[in-house]
Amino acid sequence: MAIAALITIVILIFLQNLLMPKYMSEILEGALISEYYSEDIKDHDVIFIGDCEVYENFSPITLWKEYGITSFIRGSAQQLIWHSYYLLEDTLKYEKPDVVVFNVLSMMYDEPQNEAYNRMALDGMPLSLSKLKSIKASMVEEEKFITYIFPILRYHSRWDELSGEDFKYMFKKDKITHNGYLMRVDVKPVTTIPRARKLPNYELSDICYDYLKKMTALCKENDIELVLIKAPSIYPHWYDEWDEQIEDYASENGLLYINFLKYTDEIGIDFQTDTYDAGLHLNLSGAEKLTKYFGKLLSDEFNLADRRDDEQLSKVWIEKEAFYIDIMEKQYAELEELGYIKAFNSKKNEE
Numbered sequence: 001m002a003i004a005a006l007i008t009i010v011i012l013i014f015l016q017n018l019l020m021p022k023y024m025s026e027i028l029e030g031a032l033i034s035e036y037y038s039e040d041i042k043d044h045d046v047i048f049i050g051d052c053e054v055y056e057n058f059s060p061i062t063l064w065k066e067y068g069i070t071s072f073i074r075g076s077a078q079q080l081i082w083h084s085y086y087l088l089e090d091t092l093k094y095e096k097p098d099v100v101v102f103n104v105l106s107m108m109y110d111e112p113q114n115e116a117y118n119r120m121a122l123d124g125m126p127l128s129l130s131k132l133k134s135i136k137a138s139m140v141e142e143e144k145f146i147t148y149i150f151p152i153l154r155y156h157s158r159w160d161e162l163s164g165e166d167f168k169y170m171f172k173k174d175k176i177t178h179n180g181y182l183m184r185v186d187v188k189p190v191t192t193i194p195r196a197r198k199l200p201n202y203e204l205s206d207i208c209y210d211y212l213k214k215m216t217a218l219c220k221e222n223d224i225e226l227v228l229i230k231a232p233s234i235y236p237h238w239y240d241e242w243d244e245q246i247e248d249y250a251s252e253n254g255l256l257y258i259n260f261l262k263y264t265d266e267i268g269i270d271f272q273t274d275t276y277d278a279g280l281h282l283n284l285s286g287a288e289k290l291t292k293y294f295g296k297l298l299s300d301e302f303n304l305a306d307r308r309d310d311e312q313l314s315k316v317w318i319e320k321e322a323f324y325i326d327i328m329e330k331q332y333a334e335l336e337e338l339g340y341i342k343a344f345n346s347k348k349n350e351e
Helices: 001-018 028-038 062-069 080-093 102-109 115-122 129-138 165-166 206-221 242-254 260-267 283-302 311-337 341-350
Strands: 047-049 069-077 099-103 224-228 256-259
Touching: 028 069, 028 115, 047 080, 062 069, 062 283, 062 311, 069 080, 080 102, 080 115, 080 129, 080 206, 099 102, 099 206, 102 165, 102 206, 102 224, 102 242, 115 129, 129 311, 224 242, 224 260, 224 283, 242 256, 256 283, 260 283
Parallel strands: 047 069, 047 099, 099 224, 224 256
Antiparallel strands: none
């Protein structure tokens, strides 16, 4: 009886691993959350949490190279504030960073959006109380709680979608990010800026403030500095009314808030060369500029130590930097093959 039960469990685990999406060649964002848990050394000075405005705009490798600051980005696509809070709560079970950086764009959403984004934020988390609470806060009406506990109940019908990738990455996936940073080196300049639509109400919602307060309290309880930021993305539009509310909250709670949209010239961001999708996100060039600027501020404001003299850490980060360079060169090579020789050679000459 016990043997039969064990065999059944093994088969179910096998099928679940086979049928769950792998996110290795398409929709890479689905693989972001799980990568943190495979880190051998969870000893980060800075943890970023938030949506694409963190995982596409900041480079932990650059923070290390320039300032000796260790960091990891716990980002996912359209990560809502309750996702962020429970991810932070879960992260603090593994380590206590000096600084947590939260991107405030998600304050514009006051209710769950859709299952696809929920899955990208939740499926990669190990089972824990934080995950259970996040599931409950995140589900849209048609979802079922049990399918997050046993994903095979959600993905059992993927048989006709299976490919060689599903078998190859059934138990071990390739690394695709650089401590949570999802690299893009291509360029698509800003040509037009969508006109911001008028809103019937510019007040950020109570539920978002509730989670922001919980995040603030959690950081204070753990002696962690919480920094609020707005990444320098041109779209979606960040309204002045929202900005004022975040400024007021930060002032009332003794927090640092930086709206990088106000400092693009000082940072040196050029939206003709530093974005890959016409201003929604930065490419590698833009992310490195923004990270260098922010790194100096973090180092000065919070007196973060330069840890490049730590022999053990340096060995780890040398490997991380090698992977970073390898992926960068592969992406430029792909651009060259597609005919973007000028962009490739320009980057090489800069180096």
